[in-house]
Amino acid sequence: MSDRTQPYGPNTAAIRAFLVRFAxxxxxxxxxxxxxxxxxxxxxxxxxxxxALATAIERSGREPLQQALSGPLLQLVRRADAPQTTEPTEETALDGLDPVAEPALAALLALLVRDLLDDAHMEQLYGAFSSVIGLSDLPR
Structure with a gap:
């Protein structure tokens, strides 16, 4: 899983495109x-x-890829006025984050295992973004 060209697995192109559009x-x-x-x-x-998402991530062994998404996501959702902490605790993990962080995480994780989720589950997890970043606009 150290392939630098595919840091997010087989759906890297879609995840990168989403992150660019999200930014x-x-x-x-x-x-x-x-x-x-x-x-x-x-x-x-x-x-x-x-x-279904949790099962797909676990069964596919993509947990390390899930962790790799946290850095780019945090860069995009940390509010400018948020205090900088070196090690957030469970209580402070969401402090200073834009409210869009949670739906963005759901969308990114769905994209991570897009090839393993059925369309209905994908729609539920990604659907909040459908009107601003169409799923069909992302690479397959």
Whole structure:
């Protein structure tokens, strides 16, 4: 798994494209994503998709790739006024992060195992971003 050309596994191209597009989103688009995510995250269908996601990551052995996503994501969601800490605790892990962090993590993890998730689960996990970064616009 030390292939530098594929740091996120077989879906590296889609993840990189998502990160580039995500970095360019303005406040209005980020707020729309947060609203979409809030509308879907508490339902049974979403929780089933999360369960399928966890299973896919575990069974595929992509846990180390999951960890590799945290650095780029944190760079994109840390608020400019957030205090810099060297080792965040569980209580402070989300302090100083843009509210879009959680939906972005869900979307990135779904992209990580896109080849292993069915379309319904992918839609649930990625759907908050559909209106601003279409899944069909990302490399397959």
């Amino acid at each position: 360019g989103l303005g406040a209005h688009d980020r707020a729309a994503v947060v609203a979409q995510y809030a509308a879907r995250v508490h339902g049974r269908v979403y929780h089933a998709a999360e369960s």
